[in-house]
Amino acid sequence: MTALGRGLLAAAMVTLPFWLADPYYLHVVIMAGIFGVLALSLNLLLGYAGQLSLGHAAFFGIGAYTSALLTLKREWSFWPALAAAIALAAAAGWIIGRLALKLRGAYFVLVTISFAGVISLVSVNWIELTNGPLGLPGVPAPDLGPWSLRTKAAYYYLVLAAVALSYAVCRRLVRSRIGRAFVALRENEPLAESIGVDVTHYLVLAAVVSAAMAGLGGSLYAHYTRFVSPEVFLFTYTVTMVIMVVAGGKGTLAGPLVGAVLFTALPEALRLAASWQWQMLAYGSLLVLLVFFLPRGIVPQIVASFSGHPRSAPTSRTPLQ
Amino acid sequence: MTLAVSDLAVSFGGVTALDGVSFTVRPGSITSIIGPNGAGKTTAFNAITGYLQPTAGRINYDGAALTGLRPSAIARRGVVRTFQRTSVFPSLSVADNVLTGLHLSSTAGFLDVLVRRRWLVLEESSLHTDVEEIIGFVGLGHRRDEMASTLPYGEQRLVELALALAARPRVLLLDEPGAGMTGAEKTVVSGLIRQVREQGVTILLVEHDMRMVMGISDTVIVLNHGRVIAEGTPGEIQAHPDVIRAYLGAPRGAA
Numbered sequence: 258m259t260a261l262g263r264g265l266l267a268a269a270m271v272t273l274p275f276w277l278a279d280p281y282y283l284h285v286v287i288m289a290g291i292f293g294v295l296a297l298s299l300n301l302l303l304g305y306a307g308q309l310s311l312g313h314a315a316f317f318g319i320g321a322y323t324s325a326l327l328t329l330k331r332e333w334s335f336w337p338a339l340a341a342a343i344a345l346a347a348a349a350g351w352i353i354g355r356l357a358l359k360l361r362g363a364y365f366v367l368v369t370i371s372f373a374g375v376i377s378l379v380s381v382n383w384i385e386l387t388n389g390p391l392g393l394p395g396v397p398a399p400d401l402g403p404w405s406l407r408t409k410a411a412y413y414y415l416v417l418a419a420v421a422l423s424y425a426v427c428r429r430l431v432r433s434r435i436g437r438a439f440v441a442l443r444e445n446e447p448l449a450e451s452i453g454v455d456v457t458h459y460l461v462l463a464a465v466v467s468a469a470m471a472g473l474g475g476s477l478y479a480h481y482t483r484f485v486s487p488e489v490f491l492f493t494y495t496v497t498m499v500i501m502v503v504a505g506g507k508g509t510l511a512g513p514l515v516g517a518v519l520f521t522a523l524p525e526a527l528r529l530a531a532s533w534q535w536q537m538l539a540y541g542s543l544l545v546l547l548v549f550f551l552p553r554g555i556v557p558q559i560v561a562s563f564s565g566h567p568r569s570a571p572t573s574r575t576p577l578q
Numbered sequence: 579m580t581l582a583v584s585d586l587a588v589s590f591g592g593v594t595a596l597d598g599v600s601f602t603v604r605p606g607s608i609t610s611i612i613g614p615n616g617a618g619k620t621t622a623f624n625a626i627t628g629y630l631q632p633t634a635g636r637i638n639y640d641g642a643a644l645t646g647l648r649p650s651a652i653a654r655r656g657v658v659r660t661f662q663r664t665s666v667f668p669s670l671s672v673a674d675n676v677l678t679g680l681h682l683s684s685t686a687g688f689l690d691v692l693v694r695r696r697w698l699v700l701e702e703s704s705l706h707t708d709v710e711e712i713i714g715f716v717g718l719g720h721r722r723d724e725m726a727s728t729l730p731y732g733e734q735r736l737v738e739l740a741l742a743l744a745a746r747p748r749v750l751l752l753d754e755p756g757a758g759m760t761g762a763e764k765t766v767v768s769g770l771i772r773q774v775r776e777q778g779v780t781i782l783l784v785e786h787d788m789r790m791v792m793g794i795s796d797t798v799i800v801l802n803h804g805r806v807i808a809e810g811t812p813g814e815i816q817a818h819p820d821v822i823r824a825y826l827g828a829p830r831g832a833a
Contacts, residue, residue: 426692433691433698434684441678444667447629451661452745453653453682462688 270417274410283409289521290416291477295494296501296513297423298470303499304507305436306463307443308357312369313498315376316346316468318489320475322380322387325396325485335399335480342476343469349376350468354461370492377490392486396479412481419477420514423470428510430466439463440508504547506554515555579605579640581626581657581749581780586635588621588804595621597804599635603749603797608771608781610791612815613801614824619784620662622801623753626782627659628652639749654682656748660755662784666737668727672718675726675737676709679744683708708744716740716770732763739770749780756787768794792816800824 277283295317302308320342327338353372357365380387387393398407399415406412430436438459441449450456479485497520505516523543527536551558581603588596596618603609611619624630626637628649637644644652667675684701691698713722716736721729726737735755742750752771756764768790775781785791791798792812800808800815802824808815815821 429691429694430688433702434681434686435688435691437674437678438681440670441667441681444669445665447649448661448665448667448741449678450629450649451627451653451659451665452679452741453650453658455648455650457648466688 273417274413278410280409283413285522285525287409287413287416287481289518290413290420291474291481292497292501292521293420293514293517294416294423294474294477295471295498296505296517297420297427298467298474299498300502300507300509300513301427301430301439301470302463302467303502304509304512305431305439305443306460307439308361308460308463309366309499310353310369310464310467311366311492311495311499312353312371312373313467313471314490314492314494315369315373316349316471317475317478317494318373318376318380318487319349320346320472321479321485321489322393322475323472324476325393325479326386328397328480329393329395335397339399339473339476342479343472346472346475347465347469350465350471351461353468354464357460357464358457373490373492373495377487380487380490387487390487392484392488394484396483396485398483399480416477416481419473423473424510424514426466426470431510435459435462443508500544504544504551504554506556506558509554509556509560512554512556519555579748579780580638581782582636582638583622583626584636584638586622586625586637587633588618588625588630589633594804596625596632599801599804599806601799601806601809603780603782605780606775606778607796608775608783608794609797609799610783610785610795611799611801612785612788612791617801618804619801620753621804623659623751623784626652627657627751653745653747656746657751658742658745658747658749659751660738660742660753662753662757664731664734664738666726666734666741669725671723671725672713672729672737672740673709673722676712676740676744677705679712679741680705680708682745712740712743715743715773717766732759735759735763735767739767743774747779749782750774751782751784753784754786755783756785756790764790 273286274283277286295313298316299310299313302310323345324338324342327333327341328335333341353369356368360368381390398405400406404411406415438449438454441452441454442456442459446456475489478489501516501520502513503516504520505514506512524536524540527539531539583602584600586596586599587594599618599622611622613619621630625632626644628644628647628651632645639655639657642655644655644657667678670678684705686695686698686701713719716739718733718736718740721733726734729737739755755767755771759767764787771781771783771794783791783795795812798810798812798815799806800818800821807820807824808818810818
């Protein structure tokens with residue numbers, strides 16, 4: 258993207274609540290932002306380090322519950338609760354990262370699914386703590402100094418900052434020797450080891466950073482919807498994240514964000530355009546077409562067709578799985 | 579600086595792949611391991627570089643044990659290998675392959691990267707200088723931006739060599755670097771191996787091409803059925819009766 262394009266995009270993002278005042282549209286944009294953080298997070302693990310986690314909703318849910326419980330039951334304010342949500346999700350990521358070392362491929366995928374299942378069962382059954390399936394209503398809206406971030410416009414800026422922060426973290430990591438080590442593990446693990454890449458260190462690091470970011474997304478979600486229930490652990494959330502990353506372009510920086518915007522807006526657009534029987538059918542068909550015609554994802558396809566000669570950072574290519 | 583293998587044994591279930599193998603690799607030499615298929619050459623490489631835990635025996639480099647270390651830790655100590663089957667980072671360009679290979683030449687940790695320390699710029703730019711130097715050395719300058727998996731076979735082997743060199747080896751273990759190459763490409767690889775040695779890198783080579791082995795080696799070690807059956811200069815090995823028997827079978831009338 259040119260400097261002009263980037264400037265225009267930044268200006269549009271910063272002024273968005275002024276020209277998109279409709280609360281419904283603003284809601285869709287905020288959800289797209291939260292999913293943007295989640296998709297960026299999954300992309301680190303899936304797109305760069307090459308590990309498919311199908312339990313990513315667990316980190317999201319851990320972040321949401323931690324933040325909700327600390328603000329509701331311990332009356333913490335939002336910011337320390339957010340930090341705790343990130344830290345606890347990161348700790349869960351560490352456990353999953355250690356497991357990834359022992360189990361690869363299909364076994365790792367199964368373990369991540371089971372992990373999310375177990376955490377979900379805890380949230381349903383530990384009723385004294387989590388209120389079970391009834392969930393936790395009344396999660397407070399965050400404050401920033403004297404200002405409350407209760408309005409959608411204010412919350413939009415909080416989410417925008419989180420997306421920008423997550424993107425910056427991903428970008429710095431990916432364009433460093435750390436990102437190159439992630440990609441080396443994805444591309445050819447024995448070869449990566451032969452040139453001195455410490456598999457343990459980098460797999461665990463990828464999992465911890467990814468989980469921490471998902472925890473951030475979870476906390477933002479909890480304080481936005483003001484309600485947390487075991488539904489945050491639903492497999493649908495994980496699948497949505499995977500679709501966003503794969504369709505947008507895994508192993509690219511912009512891909513997950515493009516995917517998050519598209520696949521948050523698409524169900525809403527379909528809801529306006531079609532009766533409910535047709536919504537999922539249209540969603541599914543579009544997904545099949547997308548994977549069929551743009552197998553590498555939207556962003557790599559655009560980059561390839563505009564430059565004609567795609568080359569740049571080690572990360573801008575299609576990962577071979 | 580000597581790589582010493584003593585009493586190395588590896589067995590897979592009931593099958594003994596290596597059975598009490600001992601040899602030392604003299605610093606600065608080109609040493610080749612030859613032997614019929616299944617003699618245990620690649621198994622020895624895998625054991626030395628930590629891809630395989632030996633059943634018994636010790637591997638020492640520079641006075642310290644390599645046995646039990648992970649491959650990445652062994653590479654960090656300067657013992658770097660290549661693979662028998664072509665092994666590159668397929669979807670990265672040649673330049674990015676080598677840049678990734680320079681992992682050990684850089685030091686930035688997670689927090690350094692996160693806060694973007696100022697010296698990172700210097701480190702990255704010195705890495706890029708190294709990339710150009712290494713690509714030039716193996717003669718892939720014209721391919722630097724091409725995806726490694728799209729290169730012809732012989733050039734992919736050169737990428738592999740460039741990757742290993744990027745890890746700054748002190749001992750370089752090459753597993754059949756000439757396999758599948760044309761005669762002309764083999765001559766190029768032999769020349770590169772000699773030049774690497776002249777820079778002070780010890781070379782341990784597994785190779786089937788006898789012309790290449792006899793042309794560049796200082797010492798040749800012959801393995802057969804998991805044991806060392808001969809060791810000596812190329813001239814001595816070519817005349818060694820046990821070696822001739824291992825390769826060609828017993829002479830007529832002797833059995």
